[in-house]
Amino acid sequence: MNQSFLQYVQQTSEQQERKRVFPSQCPFCSMQCKMQLVEQHAEGRTRYQTIGIHNPTTFGRICMKGQHAHQHALHKERLNHPLIKRNGQFVKVTWQEALDEIKARTQTLQTEHGNDAISVYGSASITNEEAYLLGKFARVALKTKYIDYNGRLCMSSAATAANQTFGLDRGLTFPLRDIKHARVLLLVGTNIAECQPTLMPYLEEAKKNGAFLIVIDPRKTATAKLADLHVSLRPGSDAALANGILHVMLHEQLLDEEFIKKRTSGFQEMKQHISHMSLPDITQQTGVSMKVIQKIARKFAREKTGMILTARGIEQQIDGTASVRNFLNILLVTGKIGRIGCGYGAITGQGNGQGAREHGQKADQLPGYRDITNPVHRKEMAEIWNIDEKELPGKGVSAFEMFEKMQKGEIKALFLMCSNPVQSGPHASFIKKAIEQLSFFVAIDLFISETAALADVILPASSYLEDEGTMTNIEGRVTLREATYPLKHQRKHDWQIICDIAAVLGKGGSFSFSSAEDIFEELRTATKGAKADYSGMTYDRLRKTQGILWPCSHLEDRGTERLFEHQFSHPDKLAKFAVVAHGQQGAKEPVSPEYPLYLTTGRVMAHYQTGVQTRKSTSLVARQFEAYVELHPDTAEAYGIQHGELVTIQSKRGSVIMRCHITDTTRKDTVFVPFHWNKHQSINLLIGKQLDPHSKMPGFKYCPVQLSAYKN
Template sequence: MQRDKFYKEIENVIHPGEKLVKTHCSYCGMQCGMNLRVDIASNKIIGVEPRYEWPVNVGKMCPKGVTAYQQTNHQDRLLKPLIRDNPALKGTKDGFREATWEEAYDLIAKRFQELQRDYGKDSLSVYSGVSMTNEKCYLTGKFARVGLQTRYIDYNGRFCMSSAAGGFLRSFGVDRGSTLPWTDIHETDCLFIAGSNTAECHPTSMFRVWAVQERGGYLIVADPRETPIARRADIHLDLKPGTDLALANGILNLLIQNGYADEVFVKNHTNGFEETKELVKQFTPEYTSEITGVAPEKIIKAAEIYGKAPNAVVMFARGVEQQHKGVDNVSAYTNMALVTGKIGRPKSGVATFTGQGNGQGGREHGQKSDLLPGYRKLTNPKHVEEVAKIWGIDPEEMPQPGVSAYEMFGLMEQKTIRGLYLLCSNPAVSAPNLNYVREQMKNLDFMVCVDFYLSESAEFADVVLPTTTWSEDEGTVTNIEGRIIKINKAQEPVGESKPDWQIQVELSERLGRGKYFSHLKTAKDVADEFRLASRGGYADYYGATWEKIEKQDGVFWPCKDEKDEGTPHMFLDKVFYHPDGKAKICALPYRPPAEEPDEQYPIRLTTGRVVYHYLSGNQTRRIPFLKDMCPEPYVEVHPTLAAQYGIEHEEIVRLYTRRGEAFYKVKITEAIRKDTVFVPYHFGHEQSINLLTIPALDPMSRMPEFKACAAQIEKLDLKKVQ
């Protein structure tokens, strides 16, 4: 306590010649509070200090957060537009020359208009990301559908949060990533965490996890690897990659059979219980163990701990969601809370660890192929009419739904899509089956990439436009809890870089669509239109003004008007968002991974993050400290598997699947299953593990199965290699 008091006293101490700008981290969904230190004379960011008053991280920061400020004035920043005159050099860093904005805009408008004249409006596509503000995410959807008038827009949340969204929508009728605020978590009695390497991916949540155990509560972790949080767990459910659905069904069966179901809650507030009860009967501990590889006694104990806990929170992340049955996995784990009635009250509920900074808000306001602002559906005529009115277009002008992110590459191969506007994403690293994806990007007729670094994806572009980092603009994002917060501008944009929203406004004017965008002169103008466009939708942000966000330390959506203070806890009235007001308990038959091990490919491959890097690594691999801590990828191999192949620690091996190969240094560790190998996915070019991953898609979310495929390791004959 004395330590906390000391840090609170020194917080916000302003050094001579400096100012502090209150904001939030640019990386994961925690969106930790920070103050950026700015040198007044040069107007440059020179450092960072944590914010101890911010209720989510209360002064704690991870290695990425404490170095995030270094990206803004980095030597690799793009300072001017780049144009490639020789298309033969696509896929390399070569062949670019600096250009003016006027020349770049002229070329983009000319080529986009030619493609649409020759091949139709839908020959263009937009591929975006959710490491942007809500305002930018909103405007990107409008830019695609009104500026370019194309149906083909999707975003990198397909590779991150889409399965959580699908599962929550099916179970609750609404998609908010957490049904309770993060400040409740350390006060619960049991945390059931599945598919989340929390200590590395969301480190500033860990003090709340520890607090649960220190108070006598329990921690259950389901993960193929013995991650740092799994080592701390009371029960580690070390399942085979891709078998979460069986595990969740097995635990649900025990909860029902052993009398932990809340019969009153189930009867009054849910549908589907009897059907689900019948389906999960087959998932005895022994049968569940046979599928998952988890010992029956662990499954029994986990169900007992969760069932007996007065309050409990079920949490999960990409390990559960990045499967071709990710939506089913999410609903299956959500079933645990619904059957036991541990939802719709403080200290109990369901939450997903949001991977990207605005993974929640970025999927709510129109970047998804079938969505409009406020989580409205493009297939709903009333929703289309409401948004068309805000945008000033006729409802008949609204493009129809497009396809998911990975499926857009298929349309590129078919030449249905011939042009791409890419921003805030790096699919040349982050997409599955990369040999195929890179080939489609290379063969596009025309590609524009908007980024602040020359990413691996930018190497395929004809034009690269320099945008700003998070600290050179302002707006809102929605964090891991569903709390809308404010990002503040700390310095002027470097070089000639411009915010994404401004680029879209100016390009729309060049394309003859300026009347729909020219009134947007500032980020605040975009914010005002965005709030209005979300009004009345499931994700209603209308009442979340910048002033209210500042006053309240953030506003939880839905927030419907000026008097509404927001909704930290969902479903306190036990009314869900389905038409009958009830949640759905889902009966979900087990499906195995799309690709099971066989004689030719006998090993299970899974992927994930490390604490020092973020997403494709386009930002973090440039920060000296982060790069030094993890300079290259590696493959984790259990000692038993290593002995089987005669592999030694730090030896280079060939890892391959039916889709591709890569070469990695071996890290021998007992912290992984004997039948499984793991490779982090933050690395580009020929080091990318996504050269090997399978593009099997979830039928609902269209999420690829990054977390499970069949692989083989080959010990190299170094003499032959040399």
């Protein structure tokens, strides 16, 4: 054996020894793709590669965001130490100094102004364990009623509509594999191709099996280009379109009368309401022809199987709950739920958007979807938490309403976890001013975001690579995110930070957890017997099964893949029809000669939410480095605007500057802007403060604006 070969073997062996593999899940969308990060040290350099891992949801697929997620987790601007703002500047401090500051300021404020002077704002990106713990922290350690989370701005209208209609909210009422059995798929306000790209193969498989795909969206998105029928409706007219479809179904007797009779209530009231409507009026209001409305109604009703999928396009409106309920009316009149190839799906946006809303971060909920106003539910949680039920705070207010209370001076302090409301909230300048009025503000994050920059104390959190815990994906499948990347510097896991703060506030006995798995064991107990029952799951079971769909009530329970096969979750076991009025009347701000265009917002494939993470990725920024506004060619010509030119977009609340992209994929009366950018390109500066009366969702997807060429 020659010397050169021995040297080669030795060198290869050394390189292999310097290779490390870290298991994880993508930190971005609700598909929660399983993956692993390969770290390779060779020739004085460190290289990283992300590889998709087979799992029951995405089968090893990952998208560009998942491929490059490690770039933000390993970024040089990650927070490494606690920071305290002194004389307007952040300075590094020890954990003990930071905790002492939090203790002193919190106790002083609560002594002077009461427990409810403190508020907590959570996240749909944290694990189930941390979401559960944050709710417990607010109610047991701080004893405040003011807690809500950023998922209120994402999935709340769909969740509210599902609860009102079915008595239960789980993102999908079916497993993803059922999609291939649907003969017709009705997508409303969802651009899956860019927002959940690893879901697209399910739609493609359904189409290969003969499914008819209908996409309802003002824009001809990448998803709409796959459709057999793209319906470019006028923004904000979703409820009217659903009423038009129902009108045709009722008039032509395209109904499942047996299903309606046996499994629903409220049909006659809904039928009478629809009978008074005029289809020509609906056509005029929606911009959708009578022929197209009839085609949708007939196709969806006559096929044996069908599904309706909604997302933020229909949900992020001040009538979002009503609009979703109206499309659920369509599902009920045709009996297309509770069997293979049928059902409803809210395409959850954030990574743990489903789990984060189940376990106590919402103002009105306790773990497992318990109702905080229900005396029985309150008693159950008080016993589990070993407190007197009278000590358990009552119902608070929604996310945006908390900022209104800050502005009024009723809330004096804020604990913020892994969220960026200064950019993600409506009327963003108002939120910034409200936070600036606080007496004390603590932010827990990976970076100094636009919101964290306003804090008095910032605590360094752990990333998806470092933080183990469970996540609940788009299907309602609870998965275990293994995380073994070393936690460096003075960073801590979110759950550790919560426990540390609780301890200095004198509540350490209720937060004496040593691992994420310890917290999950308490979560299992806390959800037992509740609607979102996780009690039959353990970390060991989740590892072996690669995830279980809730509810799962005992250790032999395989979980519940398909909901509502035999009954719904209301006390009478029936689904409820809704009477949904429509129109531009009421609270919706109308277009006018001064503000003649509709603004709608959304995502692009390369970025996620407010971009705090994805804008730290050089590979993703290279694909999309700035915001832009999409204009129809005729609209651009009318305003004398050229492709690539800077334009000013203005609403009654403010203005932003964008580069113009001229495209025929949007309506002439509509402009589209992605919301991932900050400062003068933060589109949420333009959005109003009005909220959906049921879900408290702001109207991100509908805002009258004016347009002009930018002038220095």
